[in-house]
Amino acid sequence: MHKNVTMKDIAKIAGVSTATVSLALAGDPRVNVKTRRQVEEIARRLKYVPNEIGRSLRARKAETIALIFPNTPHNAFSHPYFVQLLEGITEVVVRHSFHLLVSTSPTESDEAASYDKILRNRRADGIILWPSSIRDDNIGRIVESGFPVVYLGKWHRGDVLTVERDDFGGAYMATEHLIRRGRRRIAHITGPLDFQVSIERLEGYKKALSDHGMPYDPDLVIEADFTMESGHDAVVRMQKAGLKYDAVFAGNDRMAIGAMKALQSFGRRIPDDVAVVGCDNIEMATMTNPALTTIHQPMREIGAIAAEKLIRTLTGRPVEPRQTVVPAELVVRESCGGTDR
Template identity: 60%
Template sequence: MPRHITIKDVARLAGVSPATVSLALSGDNRVSIKTRQLVKEAADKINYIPNEIGRSLRLQRTETIALIIPNTSQHVFSHPYYSQLLEGITEVLNGYGYNLLLSLNPSEQELSAAYDKVLRNRRADGVIVSSASTKDRNLLRLIESGFPLVYLGKWLHDDVLGVERDDIGGAYAATDHLIRLGRRRIAHFSGPLDHQAGNDRLEGYRKALRDHNIPFDPLLVLEKDFSQEAGYEAAAELVGREIPFDALFAGNDLMAVGAMKLFREKRINIPEDISLVGFDDIELASLIQPALTTIHQPMKEVGIIAAQKLIALLNGQPAEEKQSVVATNLIVRESCGAKKDG
């Protein structure tokens, strides 16, 4: 983990005293415009955000909450579960008279700029951050600033409130279900493995294989980007390799739908030839043919809990629990080949 950047680092780079840095960053007129600019450039260069900003924001309300969706946000408007997340967040914010500021950032560099805008320009009272890349250091900067935030995902930090889905448990349930149907060569299309959701769903898949004494075969795992196009491409790649498999656990429903399209073109029948399970339980999952067996994750509930946690934090109320885990559950439909009860 990188060393924490302090006001002394800015002072050293700018060639002034720490006291001057503090005055300059607060816009004090006792510091010349030239020196203020020099200090700002030094702070920007080393990505320094003063703790005082986080503390002062508690006293100057904007009545706005920012939702930052980093890195994979190019899919945000095409991914149905984001609408459920937004519905949950806005339902709570409307009840408290808060506005929502939405920030989408497809790259880590643009994400850094988004954090800076929120912090330095005081555009929001607090931030909800959708799960970021595990390699992204911007979130750590936000935490160290003292800015009120809630993280959507697993983030093991003492000062961070979070809400996560049980991705490991959901992936385990999906894979375990396929194994109990008699499938043994189970492929998995993962999401990006530098994101926690992709990692956790792969972990749940591997754990189910271990518990049933089925060897893990890395040739059956393809890392993709959670899009429908990626599911189609991964299925084409897997079929093209001529590696035998009798089931697929797709890391999300959109990838499952893409894979289903490729299988249909190749005259591979679902579920007779390939049992298929997705993850998310988007509306499309119940409408396609065959209807998609999937893992339901209540994204509206995630949004509600996250917004409630942040409002409580802004009001100085202690959190009942720092990290909340929202359960997922298996929804059995036609694509896996299981017989439904009744």
């Protein structure tokens, strides 16, 4: 076979997991001698050439997990629920006597080179990877490297360890709640549509409309960028366009809060004239007037599950299920008018 043989190919022939192949090729004593020799022989026969990222990281055994945030215009460090995610990961990491390294890529024109540099210079045995733009091919390079990775989102291959929020289900729940409150012209303010979270929430919104026999109007979908200012601007655009709507579902709470400020500046009463629902259940959602109905995302639980999966992999224990979807929860407050009819 040619030189682009992957650890997945070796794992398939050997009848073991990709993580076991990674550990075996690194000479890790947690893999028994028979399995290690079998993997090494298959690798030699296939003329396997180790991936540079995986090889450089495997060379270091530091009992450390890296939490990597790829560089984006809206870095996860600015999200209020980042602390909850970090708390969940830290709790598990400390319990297993591991260390945690948090890293984000710098802003460089050659992003691929910057990723390689970051990975090579970190003493990490495995990676928890925060999702980025679907156009970021470098995320794929990390996930497909054969190095132990847990991806915090949906991945197209079923053998990759993932933990994801139910963004589709949360958006469906929010939209359905508005429909049951009697709203018939529901606008949706999305995040950037090259992010999987925004795509999933848009699809959940559309499916709820369809299931309740309501037409989808693309004019009522406004793409924004997760910030409060962009939520405000989205409402200004709808008002100036003369669009008729009686509800707004925003793709996160900050956009929802910005939308509420704009609605109130136009003299529109919440929820009498326009009901508003956000997503993420940040602390500020309880401080708005009226308080914001939202979708709770259990980020602490997501972090804990991801860390547990990765440490089980690193210690040679089976991981089931390989894909985990953590359900969302509707938190009803005053901005939508109360409970369902």
